[in-house]
Amino acid sequence: xxxxxxxxxxxxxxxxxxxxxxxxxxxxxxxxxxxxxxxxxxxxxxxxxxxxxxxxxxxxxxxxxxxxxxxxxxxxxxxxxxxxxxxxxxxxxxxxxxxxxxxxxxxxxxxxxxxxxxxxxxxxxxxxxxxxxxxxxxxxxxxxxxxxxxxxxxxxxxxxxxxxxxxxxxxxxxxxxxxxxxxxxxxxxxxxxxxxxxxxxxxxxxxxxxxxxxxxxxxxxxxxxxxxxxxxxxxxxxxxxxxxxxxxxxxxxxxxxxxxxxxxxxxxxxxxxxxxxxxxxxxxxxxxxxxxxxxxxxxxxxxxxxxxxxxxxxxxxxxxxxxxxxxxxxxxxxxxxxxxxxxxxxxxxxxxxxxxxxxxxxxxxxxxxxxxxxxxxxxxxxxxxxxxxxxxxxxxxxxxxxxxxxxx
Numbered sequence: 001x002x003x004x005x006x007x008x009x010x011x012x013x014x015x016x017x018x019x020x021x022x023x024x025x026x027x028x029x030x031x032x033x034x035x036x037x038x039x040x041x042x043x044x045x046x047x048x049x050x051x052x053x054x055x056x057x058x059x060x061x062x063x064x065x066x067x068x069x070x071x072x073x074x075x076x077x078x079x080x081x082x083x084x085x086x087x088x089x090x091x092x093x094x095x096x097x098x099x100x101x102x103x104x105x106x107x108x109x110x111x112x113x114x115x116x117x118x119x120x121x122x123x124x125x126x127x128x129x130x131x132x133x134x135x136x137x138x139x140x141x142x143x144x145x146x147x148x149x150x151x152x153x154x155x156x157x158x159x160x161x162x163x164x165x166x167x168x169x170x171x172x173x174x175x176x177x178x179x180x181x182x183x184x185x186x187x188x189x190x191x192x193x194x195x196x197x198x199x200x201x202x203x204x205x206x207x208x209x210x211x212x213x214x215x216x217x218x219x220x221x222x223x224x225x226x227x228x229x230x231x232x233x234x235x236x237x238x239x240x241x242x243x244x245x246x247x248x249x250x251x252x253x254x255x256x257x258x259x260x261x262x263x264x265x266x267x268x269x270x271x272x273x274x275x276x277x278x279x280x281x282x283x284x285x286x287x288x289x290x291x292x293x294x295x296x297x298x299x300x301x302x303x304x305x306x307x308x309x310x311x312x313x314x315x316x317x318x319x320x321x322x323x324x325x326x327x328x329x330x331x332x333x334x335x336x337x338x339x340x341x342x343x344x345x346x347x348x349x350x351x352x353x354x355x356x357x358x359x360x361x362x363x364x365x366x367x368x369x370x371x372x373x374x375x376x377x378x379x380x381x382x383x384x385x386x387x388x389x390x391x392x393x394x395x396x397x398x399x400x401x402x403x404x405x406x407x408x
Contacts (some may be wrong), residue, residue: 039063073334073347073369076397080353080380080390086152087142089388092116094133095140096387097172097310098358098377099184101147104209108144110358110377110389111156111184113137113171118385122195122234131193133387137171139186141209147375147391157184157204157213165190165219166202172356174254174311176292178262182206183292185253185264188219195234198223199249201266203293220294221250221264221287227271239272245283245303247271252311252356255292256340258320262289263340264296265311265322268303278329284308284322286341301341307331310356314372316365323373325352334370354378354392370396 037060039052047062049055055063082088087095099111115137120129130136139157142150157173160166166188173186184204189197200219206212227243236248246268253266264287273281283303287296307328314321320340324333332351335343346369358377365372373394379387 037063071347071396071398073336074349074397075334075347075370075373075394076350077353078393078395080378080392083377083389083391084149085144087150087389089382089386091386094137094385094387095389096133096379097356098379098389099173099175100359100361101377102175102177102209103362106145108147108362109141109175109209110144110150111139111141111173111175112358112389113173114140115169126192126194133385134171134187135169135189135193137169139170139173139184153210156211157186157202157215160215162191165200166215167191168193170202172252172310174252175361176255176257177361178257178292180207181292182209183255184213185220185255187251187253195236196229196248199251199269201250201253201264205293216293220296221253221266221298223247223250223268224298229271237272242270242272244268245270245281246285248273250285252309254311254313256313256315256320258315258340262292262296263287263320264289265313267309267311276329278307278331279327282307282309282327284311284324299341304337304341304343305330305335307333312357312359314359314361314365316369321346321369323352323357336369354390355380357392368396370394 037055043063044052047059049059094115095112097113101108101110113134115133117130119131119133122131138155138159140152140154141156142152144150157170159170168189168191171187173184176183182205186202188200188202201221203216203220204213224244224247227239227247228241230238230240248271249269251267251269253264255262255264266285268283268285270281284305285298285302286304287298289296305324307330308324309326312323319336319338321334321336322343324330324335330345332349333345334347334349336346337343355378359372360376363372363374375393377389378392379389381387
């Protein structure tokens with residue numbers, strides 16, 4: 001499939017360049033000699049092709065789509081719903097980035113980032129004030145009997161002592177349960193929190209979802225060390241060399257047990273990150289370990305996405321599925337990989353209203369490809385300073401009918 005797409009893209013470019021050199025219009029590009037593309041009568045009918053001898057670039061791309069193209073992966077998200085109890089919106093408090101939801105001892109559990117007070121940005125006193133809502137966070141957790149009304153239980157993982165790699169903030173947490181042990185992976189920042197600060201990933205583990213939690217003494221994942229800043233000014237866009245896709249920050253970790261190993265999926269931010277036709281240059285990577293505690297080794301195939309933002313991955317049908325949102329040319333897609341590394345688009349969905357989705361890990365993930373997305377948690381921006389955790393729902397969309405048409 002990849003080879004066909006490359007050939008097709010190259011052919012399209014040759015046609016367009018030839019047309020420009022000959023000062024011909026796009027309408028006449030079909031006159032350029034090109035290999036004959038074999039098209040079946042079924043493809044002509046399905047794609048509504050008017051003339052098989054005159055194929056637009058869009059039609060050529062459509063001919064490369066999988067033959068079994070269906071709507072098993074196509075969903076629509078419903079409106080967000082506020083939570084009740086301690087996780088209801090509270091003025092002056094940030095609660096955001098909920099983890100996946102698990103169920104233990106008859107109760108739902110969720111972990112999240114929590115901080116107090118407004119954000120001042122980088123123009124204020126960065127040593128003593130909050131730069132972002134996720135600055136100066138600790139990781140808290142809450143429980144619920146019904147997934148709607150929640151009780152805040154307290155801090156699970158606190159920031160480290162001054163001088164530690166996690167002394168400024170611990171946030172954007174994810175939970176993994178494996179063989180009766182619990183693992184929290186999360187993002188860390190070391191003070192001072194300036195524009196060029198490099199985020200890392202930490203890990204904590206426990207025999208109980210209620211803790212106590214043991215923290216890793218060192219990060220389990222760090223940015224690539226091959227970018228070069230330009231000058232000494234705190235300017236994240238001034239670089240001499242950009243480096244790998246994750247040369248500035250590693251974000252949003254999520255560890256999944258997979259094929260006897262542990263796959264740590266994460267979001268990468270590059271030094272000198274640009275805005276492109278798809279938005280910010282955000283890409284995902286994966287690091288793999290033989291043990292939940294590591295060491296984690298980054299895949300040589302990284303980056304494994306050219307789009308996305310927060311990590312949202314789950315196991316399905318022997319592979320790994322991923323919801324790609326917010327940034328990049330393939331944003332708002334659900335993708336699937338048979339090996340956890342090589343992902344293909346399975347559906348393009350309407351804009352996702354949810355940020356930093358916390359999946360319902362209690363769902364039957366093999367029932368349907370998107371069953372795990374039927375219900376879960378997310379957060380919304382109540383203002384520029386404060387966020388709160390909400391619930392979301394989704395449903396498969398399999399038909400399109402006009403108003404007044406009765407279902408059979």
